[in-house]
Amino acid sequence: xxxxxxxxxxxxxxxxxxxxxxxxxxxxxxxxxxxxxxxxxxxxxxxxxxxxxxxxxxxxxxxxxxxxxxxxxxxxxxxxxxxxxxxxxxxxxxxxxxxxxxxxxxxxxxxxxxxxxxxxxxxxxxxxxxxxxxxxxxxxxxxxxxxxxxxxxxxxxxxxxxxxxxxxxxxxxxxxxxxxxxxxxxxxxxxxxxxxxxxxxxxxxxxxxxxxxxxxxxxxxxxxxxxxxxxxxxxxxxxxxxxxxxxxxxxxx
Amino acid sequence: xxxxxxxxxxxxxxxxxxxxxxxxxxxxxxxxxxxxxxxxxxxxxxxxxxxxxxxxxxxxxxxxxxxxxxxxxxxxxxxxxxxxxxxxxxxxxxxxxxxxxxxxxxxxxxxxxxxxxxxxxxxxxxxxxxxxxxxxxxxxxxxxxxxxxxxxxxxxxxxxxxxxxxxxxxxxxxxxxxxxxxxxxxxxxxxxxxxxxxxxxxxxxxxxxxxxxxxxxxxxxxxxxxxxxxxxxxxxxxxxxxxxxxxxxxxxxxxxxxxxxxxxxxxxxxxxxxxxxxxxxxxxxxxxxxxxxxxxxxxxxxxxxxxxx
Numbered sequence: 001x002x003x004x005x006x007x008x009x010x011x012x013x014x015x016x017x018x019x020x021x022x023x024x025x026x027x028x029x030x031x032x033x034x035x036x037x038x039x040x041x042x043x044x045x046x047x048x049x050x051x052x053x054x055x056x057x058x059x060x061x062x063x064x065x066x067x068x069x070x071x072x073x074x075x076x077x078x079x080x081x082x083x084x085x086x087x088x089x090x091x092x093x094x095x096x097x098x099x100x101x102x103x104x105x106x107x108x109x110x111x112x113x114x115x116x117x118x119x120x121x122x123x124x125x126x127x128x129x130x131x132x133x134x135x136x137x138x139x140x141x142x143x144x145x146x147x148x149x150x151x152x153x154x155x156x157x158x159x160x161x162x163x164x165x166x167x168x169x170x171x172x173x174x175x176x177x178x179x180x181x182x183x184x185x186x187x188x189x190x191x192x193x194x195x196x197x198x199x200x201x202x203x204x205x206x207x208x209x210x211x212x213x214x215x216x217x218x219x220x221x222x223x224x225x226x227x228x229x230x231x232x233x234x235x236x237x238x239x240x241x242x243x244x245x246x247x248x249x250x251x252x253x
Numbered sequence: 254x255x256x257x258x259x260x261x262x263x264x265x266x267x268x269x270x271x272x273x274x275x276x277x278x279x280x281x282x283x284x285x286x287x288x289x290x291x292x293x294x295x296x297x298x299x300x301x302x303x304x305x306x307x308x309x310x311x312x313x314x315x316x317x318x319x320x321x322x323x324x325x326x327x328x329x330x331x332x333x334x335x336x337x338x339x340x341x342x343x344x345x346x347x348x349x350x351x352x353x354x355x356x357x358x359x360x361x362x363x364x365x366x367x368x369x370x371x372x373x374x375x376x377x378x379x380x381x382x383x384x385x386x387x388x389x390x391x392x393x394x395x396x397x398x399x400x401x402x403x404x405x406x407x408x409x410x411x412x413x414x415x416x417x418x419x420x421x422x423x424x425x426x427x428x429x430x431x432x433x434x435x436x437x438x439x440x441x442x443x444x445x446x447x448x449x450x451x452x453x454x455x456x457x458x459x460x461x462x463x464x465x466x467x468x469x470x471x472x473x474x475x476x477x478x479x480x481x482x483x484x485x486x487x488x489x490x491x492x493x494x495x496x497x498x499x500x501x502x503x504x505x506x507x508x509x510x511x512x513x514x515x516x517x518x519x520x521x522x523x524x525x526x527x528x529x530x531x532x533x534x535x536x537x538x539x540x541x542x543x544x545x546x547x548x549x550x551x552x553x554x555x556x557x558x559x560x561x562x
Contacts, residue, residue, distance in 0.1 A: 008357025015350060087341030091400065094305040094335050095358045096327035252309050
């Protein structure tokens with residue numbers, strides 16, 4: 001293992017993050033505050049409680065997931081797409097590193113940034129609502145796994161994309177709807193029975209449900225399923241990355 | 254001399270059937286400067302990209318310092334530095350950070366003194382804190398070289414290092430190359446500036462349509478393939494070449510006052526003495542005589558167009 005190379009990639013990626021630290025902080029804090037004002041206070045005052053938890057507090061896990069998933073994807077996809085776009089990828093390809101080391105460097109940095117923002121949002125939320133975290137270890141585990149797995153997905157998107165439009169295609173057309181329909185702002189039990197069944201095909205449901213369970217002990221689906229779903233998703237992403245590694249798809253001609 | 258880079262029957266073909274390299278074989282000695290000449294699309298960059306690991310070869314083998322570029326890619330690539338043709342740099346990154354990144358990427362520990370030495374040598378030290386987008390084109394090219402040197406390579410590839418660079422910077426580049434050679438670094442550069450190859454290379458390789466047409470010592474090449482010409486300038490213009498001089502295959506220039514004689518420098522008899530005697534016998538008075546040797550450029554054009562030099 002070329003640990004020095006992994007460290008170099010990781011540090012280089014984190015430098016980009018720290019260069020724009022204010023933006024990295026401000027934008028999630030602002031968008032979370034907006035969600036709380038709109039959904040928590042304006043609309044939430046009419047909903048009041050979901051399964052014994054105030055609506056404002058109920059949406060916190062979903063909001064964190066929403067930001068963390070989107071950020072993981074965009075960080076990792078830009079991280080690897082940018083060198084492709086600028087042409088600086090020549091250096092990665094001609095360096096004594098293998099693809100696994102490149103993935104660890106880029107995905108590690110993308111996941112770290114997303115995790116950081118996730119924690120910032122969690123702290124911001126405490127200013128608006130009373131939060132309780134029943135299973136802090138499980139909460140962290142879910143958060144870290146989500147950051148990692150969606151950073152892997154972002155990395156795949158970044159390798160696949162051949163222009164900037166394609167970069168936002170998957171996040172906007174696939175991931176955003178899945179998250180919004182995945183129980184971020186509501187409990188699945190609030191849906192008509194048919195939709196409850198259909199929703200179970202949405203993998204994000206398992207993610208948000210599991211994450212919410214770690215906060216309030218409430219879950220739409222059994223926690224084991226949630227864990228299985230996130231592990232399976234990570235496995236699929238790793239499989240695709242392994243295939244890219246073997247074939248050099250979209251990287252080496 | 255020891256061989257540091259050995260290329261054996263290297264081939265690269267693409268899915269659409271295009272053959273970018275058609276079986277290139279070449280040995281490069283430690284410490285030499287080899288210039289690869291060729292027109293655009295000849296396969297120069299493909300050759301370099303394949304050796305450096307950016308492109309996967311279809312068949313054939315390459316070893317660097319005895320290490321195969323595919324089975325022992327780590328050891329092979331550690332020895333190689335690459336300066337690409339296009340300026341490809343992160344615009345918002347600082348010079349120092351990007352050079353330090355390159356060193357780390359190649360698995361070397363932090364060595365600020367070494368990086369400082371490289372940046373000073375390339376006149377980049379004062380700019381180390383600048384973002385790359387603030388630098389001029391020439392400075393960016395120096396950053397690319399600094400990045401390639403950051404891991405102390407034994408073999409350096411320079412892909413068209415002076416394309417689009419002004420005369421002064423080009424001279425600087427040549428000086429840098431000469432200094433690296435003194436430090437024992439083997440240098441392979443591609444160029445389509447013949448004067449560049451002529452000025453700095455030890456050996457010249459000519460590549461066209463994916464084939465290496467020849468590799469030769471620069472001086473030998475120029476001597477072997479070079480035609481020499483004597484221009485005999487007359488005091489008075491003449492309307493036609495006198496029939497007594499017909500055997501010399503002379504060419505009379507437009508204004509009628511210069512006779513051009515072409516000969517082979519390696520022939521047993523150059524025919525110069527006879528020519529000058531015959532010119533005097535024909536009653537022509539010489540104003541001046543000068544010789545001219547064909548440049549690498551002419552040799553190159555002749556090779557690529559398939560005509561004998």
